[in-house]
Amino acid sequence: MSRSLVPEPLTAEAFASFGDVIEASDRAERLPINYGWTTRYNDLARLDVGDGGGHAIVSLFRARPLEPPLLKVFERHPAGSQAFMPLHGRPYLVAVAPAGDFDPAAVRLFRAAPSQGVNYAKGVWHHFLLALEAESDFLVIDRAGPGDNLDEVFLAEADQILADA
Amino acid sequence: MSRSLVPEPLTAEAFASFGDVIEASDRAERLPINYGWTTRYNDLARLDVGDGGGHAIVSLFRARPLEPPLLKVFERHPAGSQAFMPLHGRPYLVAVAPAGDFDPAAVRLFRAAPSQGVNYAKGVWHHFLLALEAESDFLVIDRAGPGDNLDEVFLAEADQILADA
Numbered sequence: 001m002s003r004s005l006v007p008e009p010l011t012a013e014a015f016a017s018f019g020d021v022i023e024a025s026d027r028a029e030r031l032p033i034n035y036g037w038t039t040r041y042n043d044l045a046r047l048d049v050g051d052g053g054g055h056a057i058v059s060l061f062r063a064r065p066l067e068p069p070l071l072k073v074f075e076r077h078p079a080g081s082q083a084f085m086p087l088h089g090r091p092y093l094v095a096v097a098p099a100g101d102f103d104p105a106a107v108r109l110f111r112a113a114p115s116q117g118v119n120y121a122k123g124v125w126h127h128f129l130l131a132l133e134a135e136s137d138f139l140v141i142d143r144a145g146p147g148d149n150l151d152e153v154f155l156a157e158a159d160q161i162l163a164d165a
Numbered sequence: 166m167s168r169s170l171v172p173e174p175l176t177a178e179a180f181a182s183f184g185d186v187i188e189a190s191d192r193a194e195r196l197p198i199n200y201g202w203t204t205r206y207n208d209l210a211r212l213d214v215g216d217g218g219g220h221a222i223v224s225l226f227r228a229r230p231l232e233p234p235l236l237k238v239f240e241r242h243p244a245g246s247q248a249f250m251p252l253h254g255r256p257y258l259v260a261v262a263p264a265g266d267f268d269p270a271a272v273r274l275f276r277a278a279p280s281q282g283v284n285y286a287k288g289v290w291h292h293f294l295l296a297l298e299a300e301s302d303f304l305v306i307d308r309a310g311p312g313d314n315l316d317e318v319f320l321a322e323a324d325q326i327l328a329d330a
Contacts, residue, residue, distance in 0.1 A: 023225070035293075038227065038229070041227070058187060058210040060209060061198075128203065137189060
């Protein structure tokens with residue numbers, strides 16, 4: 001009853017309308033610092049957390065792989081961006097849909113490399129963490145502050161998506 | 166002419182006067198989210214970046230190991246905290262000294278596990294990134310904004326420290 005999707009490779013271009021890809025790419029502003037011992041890839045994610053008195057916080061998320069990888073629920077944070085950086089050296093999946101009214105036909109599925117983080121722009125629909133292979137840790141930078149900052153949508157069975165990872 | 170220091174294990178208690186250890190420990194606020202698939206270790210670092218119109222930014226630092234690991238220069242950021250999370254699965258070194266006038270006798274040297282990040286509190290003296298073994302990437306959350314946010318101190322030869330890692 002569900003449909004299946006094969007993940008696309010995650011690239012900054014393909015992801016641009018959903019947020020940022022956090023990666024040490026040649027397109028970043030690169031600054032030599034620390035007397036040449038370090039390269040700084042500067043300011044890679046648009047943190048957007050100040051609405052309604054919000055501020056950025058740093059957390060760790062420890063996620064188990066979905067078994068099976070059937071996407072049934074999407075969420076969005078209307079008051080802030082949310083960034084994820086993998087700490088585990090494994091690929092993972094990223095499922096998104098444009099901000100606004102949720103459209104199940106508009107879901108995009110990406111396979112992120114172990115070196116790639118993502119920052120969901122405020123209001124962009126996304127599935128919760130889709131670790132692969134094993135329990136995996138992510139560093140997360142998102143908004144804390146007053147007000148409700150979570151909307152969820154539950155997909156009808158025909159709209160559910162089996163990730164063909 | 167220098168002295169040598171053997172690193173201590175990095176613990177939240179030992180590091181408390183310098184900032185935060187970012188780790189998935191039992192002492193953190195742990196929230197089950199994502200229908201049980203994820204545990205959130207919540208709000209692990211005191212981001213302190215708002216001085217003088219500052220805000221948090223996310224960057225990647227790619228650091229080569231110091232060869233030899235001789236500590237000659239410390240820095241501090243008077244206007245903001247600075248957080249580092251290792252992405253490479255290798256230990257690294259953390260050298261700090263209390264805020265205020267730099268005291269070379271007060272330097273503490275820690276060995277961080279691959280799963281541990283650190284957040285230097287505003288004004289705490291620290292050596293720049295001390296990767297071990299190989300070139301290593303770190304996610305960094307620090308302050309961008311108006312004004313100068315870097316002080317450095319260069320150690321006299323007798324005060325330089327050889328990290329006995």
